[in-house]
Amino acid sequence: MDILDELRHHENLSVVPEPQLQWLIDSSELVELEDGEYLYRNGTPIDHLWLILKGRLRMFVAQAEGRQTRELGYNEKGYIGGVLPYSRLKTAVANAVAVESTTVLRLHRNKFKEMIQTQDELVQPLVHLMLDRIRDFTKLDQQNEKMISLGKLSAGLAHELNNPAAAVVRSASALKRHLGFEASKFKQVMTIHVSEEQVDKVSELLAQKLQEGPQGTLSLMEKSAREDDLTDWLDDREVENSCEVAESFAEYNITTDDLDQVEEHVSDKYLSPVLNWLNNVLTTEKMVNEIAEASGRIGNLVKSIKEYSHMDGGGDKKKIVLRDGVESTLRILQHKTKSKHIEVAVEMPDHLPLISVSPGEINQVWTNLIDNALDALPEGGKIRIEAEQDRNFIVTRIIDDGAGIPENVINRIFDPFFTTKEVGKGTGLGLEIAQNIVKRHRGQISVKSQPGRTEFSVCLPLDE
Incomplete structure (x- = not known):
């Protein structure tokens, strides 16, 4: 050669x-x-x-x-x-x-x-x-680090979206069955003959219970006892579907005293169809509320994703409320805080001034810092996020009560490829990327740590 x-x-x-x-x-x-x-x-x-x-x-x-x-x-x-x-x-x-x-x-x-x-x-x-x-x-x-972060967020979001989506499907299916046409029930309702005064009495009770909404304050034993009382009352009067009706009435805090008042204004002949109609309205209301609540949760998650990624804002700087980015990041990471029962407290005053940043990049800083804290904390740990204005800067601190960072490595944690995580669980670039983003914003990131308290501080300038 x-x-x-x-x-x-x-x-x-x-x-x-x-x-x-x-x-x-x-x-x-x-x-x-x-x-x-x-x-x-x-x-x-x-x-x-x-x-x-x-x-x-x-x-x-x-x-x-x-x-x-x-x-x-x-x-x-x-x-x-x-x-x-x-x-x-x-x-x-x-x-x-x-x-x-x-x-x-x-x-x-x-x-x-x-x-x-x-x-x-x-x-x-x-x-x-x-x-x-x-x-x-x-x-x-850096691209690998972003893809790893995206994979973690995607898995968490899939989990978070799955619960309300399943609730919507479940409630919609139940509502469809509940509203299904049954000739016998339709005939019972259509043949009811009551006066306007009788209708008003039942309507007043219904309006009151709908306004109050389902009662979640009863213990399981209290709720079970109330259902038993209601079932006995309904069975004594041969009301159809007594168990189902009793369960619904107990949830909306309808008592036997309320039913006594209905009985005073409705004849025995029509008591069963009236009470079943009342149950039908309450059950429908409950299912619609469940669908609305689950849909709202999905909507909030989608909103959080949009706020987090700033899909319609590109990478340009804009004036934002710093707390909004922190809270949208926490919603994205909610699956992780729930799974480890981590308590998170956000103490960022509403009066803090707007700050000019690239929102997507700053949210990546919060993601890396909060995600690292979650990884370091044992089950039941605590994270506190606080912020204050210091002259022409806003200082945000992310504090956890974990074991802390050993003295022999704390000076290296911002070095590229340095990680204290197990092999395959970290690239060692998360903190380096966060530091570079903060530097591009003419800010500073620092860390102090001792057993029981680790504090990352992010200092960002207010002026352009």
Whole structure:
């Protein structure tokens, strides 16, 4: 193999003078790898710049305690990797294994000082390559982080939407059955003969109970006792569907005293159809209210999604109420707070001034900080979100009562790819992305932590 000729035609090195390419060859070593042999493993020191002259390497990382892998792709002939001039890379963050017979030209980092001092035209394309690779790699991992966040939010929203959607379907089906035409019931209602005064008495009771609505204050034993009393009253008067009617009446706080008043104004002949008609109206009202409530919950969730993502606002800055973004984020993450029984308190005064931000980006900051707090908290933990104006800034604090961040890692939590979560459960970019967003808004994010209290502070300027 003519290595010099290979380097002359390399897309990144073709502009380098031949003597400097020859210096690279003379200062390096050739490494021959057989199929299945590793160039390096995740976590091992990276001390070489390397270039594939022949063959290819498979790149992957292990996840879930080594039982699964995440494929990063293949590096083919001509690929330059490892540590590059001025790079701070110390250890490998992935595995590189040959998938066929592979030849690698490898330069140790102890040659970098000489290369920088004497081979400047060789250094330049390597530095440019490093910068391009950092830019591409960071962009890819930021996109992965966003997709992971989106997946978490989607799963939570699917769960949150499923409950009210199922309630709508269930109540609509029950209402359809309830309103189904039955000739016998229709005949009973149509043959009722009552005076206007009698109608008014029943209507007054109905209007009163509908206004008061279903009573949720009764205990199960109290409700059961009331149903028993009502059932006995109805059975004594041979009212049809006594159990169903009693259950509905008990829910709307209709007592036997109320029924005694109805009985005073309605003859025994029409008592059963009148009371069943009354039950029919109450049951219909209840089902319609259930559908309205469930539909309202769906509508609020959709509204929260729109507010959270600002789908109609693009990425431009606009004046917003900061609390609105925090609350829409909390609604999006509600499934997580519910599942861990986390208590969340929002103490953000209404009198805080509007602030000019990119709403979608700032909501991503709240998502990353609150989601991290939820992950760190045990079941039954507490989160407090507070805000205040400090001169020309609004300072928002997200405080949790978890175990805290260890002293030996707290200074690294904003570093890219650093995470304290288990393998496969975090990319280590969430806080770095949050910090970059806050910096783009000319703000500052900081953290203080001790056991029982971790506080992230986000300081954002009010003026443009």
